[in-house]
Amino acid sequence: MTDETLTDVTVIGGGPVGMFTAFYSAMRNLSVQLVDSLPELGGQVAALYPEKPIHDIAGFVSGTGAELIANLKRQIDSFGDKIGVHTNEEVTGLERLDDGTFILRTAAREIHTRSVIVAIGSGAFSPRPLAIDYDREQLDGRKVFYFVKRLADFKGKTVAVAGGGDAAIDWALELEQIADKVVLIHRRDNFRALESSVTRLKESTVAILTPYKFTTVTGTPDGLHIELAKIKSDEVLDLDVDALLVNYGFTSDNHVLRDWGLPVKRGDLQVNEYLETDVPGIYGVGDAVNYPGKVKLISAGFGEVPRAVNHLAEQLYPDRKQPLHS
Structure with a gap:
């Protein structure tokens, strides 16, 4: 026409x-x-x-x-x-x-x-995915998320947030208000976000894990098992969470x-x-x-x-x- x-x-x-x-x-x-x-x-x-x-x-x-x-x-x-x-x-x-x-x-x-x-x-x-192999077909949109459509879906859960920018920190602070526990995982010690947001993060109850990288993400009957490796170290950390929110940008x-x-x-x-x-x-x-x-x-x-x-x-x-x- x-x-x-x-x-x-x-x-x-x-x-x-x-x-x-x-x-x-x-x-x-x-x-x-x-x-x-x-x-x-x-x-x-x-x-x-x-x-x-x-x-x-x-x-x-x-x-x-x-x-x-x-x-x-x-x-x-x-x-x-x-x-x-x-x-x-x-x-x-x-x-x-x-x-x-x-x-x-x-x-x-x-x-x-x-x-x-x-x-x-x-x-x-399109979102930048985790830089590891995991079962995306089974986990994406169910236990591993790249977008948040309904914040209420995470109420009372243990949530891991991956990333170190504004989006990751903003979501960690929002989730803190409704989730049972929030863990923020970043591969560097420093964050690339607004200074005021970083200050709020450090004053919050969000657990901050830096500098760590993901090595495995596996689905379990109750949620996810995550294995992390500390950068430039032999230290390995295991986490069990209900959901993982990835904020690596687009x-x-x-x-x-x-x-x-x-x-x-x-x-x-x-x-x-x-x-x-x-x-x-x-x-x-x-x-x-x-x-x-x-x-x-x-x-x-x-x-x-x-x-x-x-x-x-x-x-x-x-x-x-x-x-x-x-």
């Missing part, structure tokens, strides 16, 4: 930054289409950690990922049908026409748009950006100070982009949105002045 209406801006990506981009574009009275490949809006936040607290967004006090997405949905819904939302539609093609407009293609439609804002985050992603793939003919370096979209690529009319915001001083946080992505949208609006409608405040 071809949409004969010429849209001012089409946002590719329905995560938090993409959702805010659509909302802010509507605030500037631009016609907006939002396209996302997932069945529901929310991106990784909704799909992977809806119950994880988010601490680094101004004025959002320890709310969860699900709460953040619900708030962003309410913002979008406040504009009714002025924002066209198309979920479960993967962008399969992006073509620049001779007049400077674009045709964006999905399996369901073609959108004729004057500009595009790419907000696809890190693209396709591998990502933004190859679609190259497929669309966009400027990519080390997997990131390259943009200027206005978040515009070297293809006039195509912008990028959030974790999909890189530039000097870039910080990959949701809050930083939110801050990029007004820069991109206001510059875009000025290009489309030169008579419009940039708003001083909202």
Whole structure:
């Protein structure tokens, strides 16, 4: 189906930054289409950690990922049908026409748009697994977890958490409140996380095991048997737990950006100070982009949105002045 209406801006990506981009574009009275490949809006936040607290967004006090997405949905819904939302539609093609407009293609439609804002985050992603062989078919999703959909599933259990970054520490502190016991296992003595989170961790009841690496993970009738080896030592430690939560980060793939003919370096979209690529009319915001001083946080992505949208609006409608405040 071809949409004969010429849209001012089409946002590719329905995560938090993409959702805010659509909302802010509507605030500037631009016609907006939002396209996302997932069945529901929310991106990784909704799909992977809806119950994880988010601490680094101004004025959002320890709310969860699900709460953040619900708030962003309410913002979008406040504009009714002025924002066209198309979920479960993967962008399969992006073509620049001779007049400077674009045709964006999905399996369901073609959108004729004057500009595009790419907000696809890190693209396709998958969790980094434990670096040992174990029975993934039998244990993953039952006793070994890479995502937390329901925090209550761990209530009253003994839970091991693997990792040393922000996600591992945040989950360890959350699990401490409902689990019987939490053990955090990291292969280094130092953590790569916010200093305040590390301080909270050290003041908590979470048992910290460093520097240890996993050697075996075996399913038992009651849970898991884990064998650890201390780094640069002959010491071996055995643990019996109910569940293991692995937080080693994710591998990502933004190859679609190259497929669309966009400027990519080390997997990131390259943009200027206005978040515009070297293809006039195509912008990028959030974790999909890189530039000097870039910080990959949701809050930083939110801050990029007004820069991109206001510059875009000025290009489309030169008579419009940039708003001083909202």
